[in-house]
Amino acid sequence: MKSIAIFCGSALGKDSVYLNVAQNVGRYLAQQDITLVYGGGRSGLMGVVADCALQAGGKVIGVIPRVLVDKELAHPNLTELHVVEDMQQRKTKMSELADGFVAIPGGAGTLEEIFEQWTWAQLGIHLKPCAFLNVDGFYDDLLKFLTLTAEKGFTHQRFIDSLVAEDNIEAIVEKFKHFAAPEPKWGMVEKTEFLVAMDQ
Numbered sequence: 001m002k003s004i005a006i007f008c009g010s011a012l013g014k015d016s017v018y019l020n021v022a023q024n025v026g027r028y029l030a031q032q033d034i035t036l037v038y039g040g041g042r043s044g045l046m047g048v049v050a051d052c053a054l055q056a057g058g059k060v061i062g063v064i065p066r067v068l069v070d071k072e073l074a075h076p077n078l079t080e081l082h083v084v085e086d087m088q089q090r091k092t093k094m095s096e097l098a099d100g101f102v103a104i105p106g107g108a109g110t111l112e113e114i115f116e117q118w119t120w121a122q123l124g125i126h127l128k129p130c131a132f133l134n135v136d137g138f139y140d141d142l143l144k145f146l147t148l149t150a151e152k153g154f155t156h157q158r159f160i161d162s163l164v165a166e167d168n169i170e171a172i173v174e175k176f177k178h179f180a181a182p183e184p185k186w187g188m189v190e191k192t193e194f195l196v197a198m199d200q
């Protein structure tokens with residue numbers, strides 16, 4: 001596991017538990033020599049994760065759409081910063097750069113990003129692991145709901161089982177190391193083939 005993408009809030013959240021977890025994620029990835037891939041900004045938890053990884057001597061790669069460079073305050077001191085044309089390019093680039101994906105607490109943007117990677121795994125665009133860092137029960141209700149989608153016949157149970165949910169980054173990285181990807185719904189597909197199909 002050489003690199004992990006962290007999806008997280010562009011806000012700090014109202015409880016210091018979120019700040020603490022973001023700090024720990026940044027530091028731990030640096031200590032493990034795992035490159036942090038993230039949205040490239042300095043706002044909210046995004047900035048905290050990046051700053052802590054950099055302070056601990058880690059490598060940090062940011063990917064930010066041009067239109068958000070000023071709004072999310074593109075980080076000036078990253079190991080690499082990719083400025084891309086739009087959100088889809090951001091997510092595609094982050095997906096290529098990372099060996100696994102973790103959502104720490106955040107809002108709609110965080111959820112959109114982790115769900116896209118999880119659905120790409122189901123479609124066979126990649127075979128990389130996805131996780132929720134469920135600190136302080138933040139994702140309990142969401143995880144329950146996902147189980148319901150399987151119970152009601154809308155998600156294969158193997159894709160639910162493939163999601164990693166732990167309350168600390170150490171346990172997530174450990175599970176990522178032993179991850180066995182579930183069989184994609186319709187076998188593997190070429191990403192280019194899939195993205196062309198989406199455009200039509």
Ligand code: AMP
Pocket residue numbers: 008009010011039041046068072087088090091106107108109110111112113
């Ligand atoms: P949030 O969790 O809503 O604070 O957003 C966290 C990050 O997700 C921010 O960097 C947003 O720019 C990003 N984001 C929001 N919507 C999207 C989207 N549709 N695709 C990719 N990233 C997004």
